[in-house]
Amino acid sequence: MSSPANRAAVLDSTSSRATRVLGWLTLAGFAVLVALAFAWVPEDTRITEQGDVVGQFDAVRLMFVHVPSAILAYTGFGLTFLASVAYLRWRTDWWDIMAHSSAEIGVVFGVLTLVTGSIWGRPTWQTWWEWGDVRLVTTLVMVLVFIGYLAVRRIPADSAVQARRSAVIALVGTANIVIVNRSVDWWENRTLHQQSTLIARKIRDETLFTLSFALAVGMVLFAWLLLHRFRTAYLERQVEELEVQEALVQRRAEASLGGDRA
Amino acid sequence: MTHVGYLIAGWGISVAAVLAYAGWVLVRGRSLSRRVPENRRRWMMPGD
Numbered sequence: 001m002s003s004p005a006n007r008a009a010v011l012d013s014t015s016s017r018a019t020r021v022l023g024w025l026t027l028a029g030f031a032v033l034v035a036l037a038f039a040w041v042p043e044d045t046r047i048t049e050q051g052d053v054v055g056q057f058d059a060v061r062l063m064f065v066h067v068p069s070a071i072l073a074y075t076g077f078g079l080t081f082l083a084s085v086a087y088l089r090w091r092t093d094w095w096d097i098m099a100h101s102s103a104e105i106g107v108v109f110g111v112l113t114l115v116t117g118s119i120w121g122r123p124t125w126q127t128w129w130e131w132g133d134v135r136l137v138t139t140l141v142m143v144l145v146f147i148g149y150l151a152v153r154r155i156p157a158d159s160a161v162q163a164r165r166s167a168v169i170a171l172v173g174t175a176n177i178v179i180v181n182r183s184v185d186w187w188e189n190r191t192l193h194q195q196s197t198l199i200a201r202k203i204r205d206e207t208l209f210t211l212s213f214a215l216a217v218g219m220v221l222f223a224w225l226l227l228h229r230f231r232t233a234y235l236e237r238q239v240e241e242l243e244v245q246e247a248l249v250q251r252r253a254e255a256s257l258g259g260d261r262a
Numbered sequence: 263m264t265h266v267g268y269l270i271a272g273w274g275i276s277v278a279a280v281l282a283y284a285g286w287v288l289v290r291g292r293s294l295s296r297r298v299p300e301n302r303r304r305w306m307m308p309g310d
Binding site: 012013014043057058059061062065066069086090092094095108111112115116119120122123221224225228229231232235236238239242 | 280287288298302
């Protein structure tokens, strides 16, 4: 049983038993991931028919941060889409807060996808960025659309209007996820990215296992972040409501004082 | 090991960004919790 002091500590933050379990799982999983990625997975090398050794060598280990970042960005934006549809259907704050929280996390991982992709691209493709690559450009557009979504949410407006406007932007923005994901197949001659590596099983077993493990750790991290961000967003609304109520009380008090003087 | 600089940059930036964002969320949640009365510090259900 928790003591009153412990209970007060829990109530003074966005933590709960679920977030503590998820947090420790993330930390333990990350430690294992680092060990797998750097000590177990072999470097990427292939021998050509001419006998030359080619491949990504140790740069392949960047896959374990880049690919999970991209999947978590898709997850965040996909969840924003579902929550926005649910908001437009049921019009409750819960769904609006869920859409906002997941979009913000999606943007964090979307930016990380672009940054880690650029860092991985330099040793692999000898370029930091390629404007002619459809996967790169559509990913950039997707992230910019959701940065715009977050910016629109900061424009002062009635909460229902703001939620409805944001939900519509999310629906439009999410359509781009399909284009980003399928771009390497639809425009295969206009991208440096290879086609669906996982589906075609073009990678070694150790690499595939570690990548799957990295995705699992990423999903636990996503759940942990989402719980905390949702609760923080909920508290932001509570504080806004309290401030409005305080302002109303103050205004009424001033009005009654003015009336007494008259 | 090859490409050490790229590996440090890629992994380092990822870890630093996630830690910075998580830290910001936790600190903001903690400071907001103190401003909200205990009876309003409950997490909502989808129907709310």
